[in-house]
Amino acid sequence: MIRRFSAVVLAAALALLAAAGCEPQRARGPTWVNPLDVAEARLLPDPKDINYSLCRMEFGRVAIMLGCPLRAKPRLMEAFEQLDVQHDATGAALSSERFKFYKGESYERAMLGVYLGLAEYQAGRFNEARIFFTRALSADRTAVIKDSTPPEVGDDFGLAYYWLGKAYARLGDADNTAIAFRKAAAPAARKNTGVARERSQDAKAAADCAKQRAEGEKWTYETFANPKKPELRVEGLVAVPGAGPNLSAAPPSLPGAADASPVLRATDKAGEFFTAAFQAEANAVLAIEVGRCPFKYLGGISGERTEFGRSCVRPHHVRVYVDGHAAGPAFPVLDLWDQAATQDRIGEKDAAQAGKAVTREILRRMPYVGGVAGYWDVTGDVRHWTTLPGKVYLFAGKVAPGLHTVRLEMYDANGNSLPRWTNTYYGLRVPESGETCVLLNPAFDGDNRLPPDKVRQALDAGADPGVACGF
Numbered sequence: 001m002i003r004r005f006s007a008v009v010l011a012a013a014l015a016l017l018a019a020a021g022c023e024p025q026r027a028r029g030p031t032w033v034n035p036l037d038v039a040e041a042r043l044l045p046d047p048k049d050i051n052y053s054l055c056r057m058e059f060g061r062v063a064i065m066l067g068c069p070l071r072a073k074p075r076l077m078e079a080f081e082q083l084d085v086q087h088d089a090t091g092a093a094l095s096s097e098r099f100k101f102y103k104g105e106s107y108e109r110a111m112l113g114v115y116l117g118l119a120e121y122q123a124g125r126f127n128e129a130r131i132f133f134t135r136a137l138s139a140d141r142t143a144v145i146k147d148s149t150p151p152e153v154g155d156d157f158g159l160a161y162y163w164l165g166k167a168y169a170r171l172g173d174a175d176n177t178a179i180a181f182r183k184a185a186a187p188a189a190r191k192n193t194g195v196a197r198e199r200s201q202d203a204k205a206a207a208d209c210a211k212q213r214a215e216g217e218k219w220t221y222e223t224f225a226n227p228k229k230p231e232l233r234v235e236g237l238v239a240v241p242g243a244g245p246n247l248s249a250a251p252p253s254l255p256g257a258a259d260a261s262p263v264l265r266a267t268d269k270a271g272e273f274f275t276a277a278f279q280a281e282a283n284a285v286l287a288i289e290v291g292r293c294p295f296k297y298l299g300g301i302s303g304e305r306t307e308f309g310r311s312c313v314r315p316h317h318v319r320v321y322v323d324g325h326a327a328g329p330a331f332p333v334l335d336l337w338d339q340a341a342t343q344d345r346i347g348e349k350d351a352a353q354a355g356k357a358v359t360r361e362i363l364r365r366m367p368y369v370g371g372v373a374g375y376w377d378v379t380g381d382v383r384h385w386t387t388l389p390g391k392v393y394l395f396a397g398k399v400a401p402g403l404h405t406v407r408l409e410m411y412d413a414n415g416n417s418l419p420r421w422t423n424t425y426y427g428l429r430v431p432e433s434g435e436t437c438v439l440l441n442p443a444f445d446g447d448n449r450l451p452p453d454k455v456r457q458a459l460d461a462g463a464d465p466g467v468a469c470g471f
Contacts, residue, residue: 002115004420007095007237010398011419012388016425019239021114021447026374029235031444033441036059036062036063036066036068036071039059039062039380040059040071040075042109043056043059043075047078047082047085048087048101050087050099050102051084051102052078052079052101052102053078053079053082053101053102053103053104054077054078054079054104054383054385056075056078057076057079057096057104057108057112058077058114058386058387059072059075060072060073060075060076060384061115061333061385061388062387063075064346064439064441065100065387065441066422069118069119069122070119070194070213072115073116073118073119076112076115076116076119077116079112079343080113080116082101082103083112083139083250085111087100088101092405097306097381098379098380098381098383100332100381102242102383104385105340105343105384106139106140106141106142106143106339107139107140107143107157107336107339107340107343108384108385108388108466109136109139110136110137110139110140110339111136111336111385111388112139113132113133113135113136113139113160114132114133114136114139114159114160114163114376115308116132116462117129117131117132117133117135117136117160117163117339118163118287118439119165120132121166121167121170121437122437123162125246126167126170126171127167127169127171128169130164130167130168130171130236133163133164134164136157136160137155137157137160137161140154140155140156140157140160140339141154143253143342143343143344143397144340145218146344148343149458152283153342153344154184156332156339157339157439158183158184158185158333158334159184159287159392159394160335161180161181161183161184161332162181162184162274162333162394163179164176164180165177165178165180165184165242165276165279166279167182167232169276170427174276177276178275178276180281180454181274181275181276182274182367184274184333185270185271185273185274185291188379193289194372198310199413202300202312202316202413203413203414204211205413206313206314206316206412206414206416207316207414208415209412210230210412210416213420214281214333217239217240217425219238221237221240223461224237224458224461225237225239225463232457232459232461234450236296240419240420241372245331245416245417246411246415246417247317247319247411247416248415251319251321251409252326253324253325253326254321254324254325255409256322256324257323257325258323258324258325261300261322261323261325261382261404262322262323262325262397262399262400262404262408263322263327263329263398263399263400264397264398264399264400264420265278265281265282265397265398266327266328266395266397266398267328268329270329270331273394273396274331278396279396280395281398282396282434282435283398283399283401283430283431283434283435283436284381284396284397284398284399284428284430284435285394285396285435285436285438286320286330286394286395286396286406286438286440287392287393287394287437287438287439287440288316288318288330288392288393288394288395288408288440288442289313289389289391289392289440289441290313290318290389290390290391290392290393290410290441290442291312291313291314291315291387291389291391291420291440292311292313292339292390293311293336293340293385293386293387293389293390294308294309294310294311294336294340294341294384294390295308295309295311295384295386296308296381296382296383296384297311297382298310298379298380299380300380303379303380304377304379304380305380305458306380306381306382308337308341310337310341312392313390314410314412314418314444315378315391315410315411315412315414315418315421315442316411317329317411317412317415318330318393318395318408318409318411318412318413319409319410320395320399320406320407320408320409321406321407321409322399322404322405322406322407322428323404323405324405324407327395327397327399328395328397329395330393330394331393331394331395332356332391332393333392333393333394334391334392335390335391336388336389336390336391337390338410353365353407361419375447379456389441397409399430400430401430401431401432402429402430403427403428403429404428404429404430405425405426405427405428406425406428406440407422407423407424407425408422408423408424408425408440408442409421409422410422410442419447420445420448421442421444422445422446422447423440423442423446423447424447425438425440443466454457
């Protein structure tokens with residue numbers, strides 16, 4: 001499909017990949033260079049390099065974000081092939097964890113399998129897709145090591161189960177199709193003890209952000225729609241209401257909607273969505289990835305412990321419109337924070353790291369060796385797949401064949417509208433037979449981009465993007 005990409009995505013690509021396009025490099029004037037060509041040329045060539053896989057995971061994800069899955073697949077495959085390769089871990093065992101060969105956390109390896117499986121599925125190679133989705137689930141199960149941990153913790157990767165069900169359906173395996181969809185519909189309850197606290201934090205953050213947003217929208221409109229300041233005026237600026245429609249309100253048709261809805265069948269019930277019968281009728285599937293993944297930081301007396309931080313993902317609910325008509329909700333199937341917070345192996349690794357930190361402190365207090373021990377690096381490993389999303393939602397429905405416009409409306413934890421998270425995609429092609437499967441990466445201000453000269457004017461007028469409630 002033809003897509004409009006946010007400048008935020010391209011900026012992230014350039015920052016993360018040192019100048020991170022779907023075609024070979026070509027000239028559009030004397031200075032234009034395909035950013036993916038530049039990034040790919042800078043990938044570490046030696047498979048023994050400790051960051052060999054990580055840089056390919058980062059590159060592949062950015063290529064997907066830019067709508068180039070075919071460009072992403074070979075590099076992601078190179079990373080995937082290293083999962084079963086044994087590498088020398090002496091440096092990490094004796095010193096910092098950051099010296100080990102990076103293969104990712106359990107949820108990162110699972111996402112790697114999902115992306116490769118999706119590429120095979122979109123190419124019509126359904127058995128190969130099944131294999132990758134199964135490997136994704138196997139990776140998720142490695143999160144469980146302790147006998148005391150409920151096995152469901154390693155069996156709750158709803159996104160992989162959904163696509164596995166789609167692959168089984170294509171292969172004509174009805175029994176496994178039903179099982180996979182059932183598991184996709186009912187991921188294990190979150191096992192971390194801070195569930196209630198997190199929900200309360202999300203609700204409070206949503207309320208605080210809504211207040212800031214209302215004040216910011218008021219300032220924006222009064223500043224850039226003021227006819228007395230033509231040097232700042234932005235033509236076509238629309239006053240965004242301080243409080244948009246709530247999720248509890250019935251979704252209205254949008255202005256300029258098509259005469260008739262092209263959505264022939266959809267559902268707002270998860271119990272119906274995750275069934276083989278409904279999915280068999282659906283010919284359009286949207287995988288919607290929002291927010292930022294969990295991040296890592298160092299803890300402990302010597303930075304020996306790896307801690308996970310929870311990124312605040314503003315969108316909690318997604319509504320889908322097709323050609324201006326409400327099509328239904330997108331259903332949540334994955335929260336990567338849940339996956340990161342329920343890994344047993346993190347605790348096992350931290351125990352080993354703590355032993356090194358204690359030994360280091362003892363040696364520092366011993367005569368003759370204390371000075372040398374002070375230089376012993378026992379820090380943990382904060383490397384992670386930074387370009388992964390925070391959450392994934394799915395929409396599926398039966399849509400009339402042809403080209404369509406898809407609009408995503410987002411809502412916060414309190415069900416209030418997030419108008420600056422609205423993202424519109426043009427040219428969704430639904431075939432006469434078969435199905436279309438599209439991965440979307442909506443961004444903050446996806447439908448509200450300004451040209452560079454207007455951005456400079458906004459900054460000169462006092463806009464402060466650093467305090468915006470974006471992600």
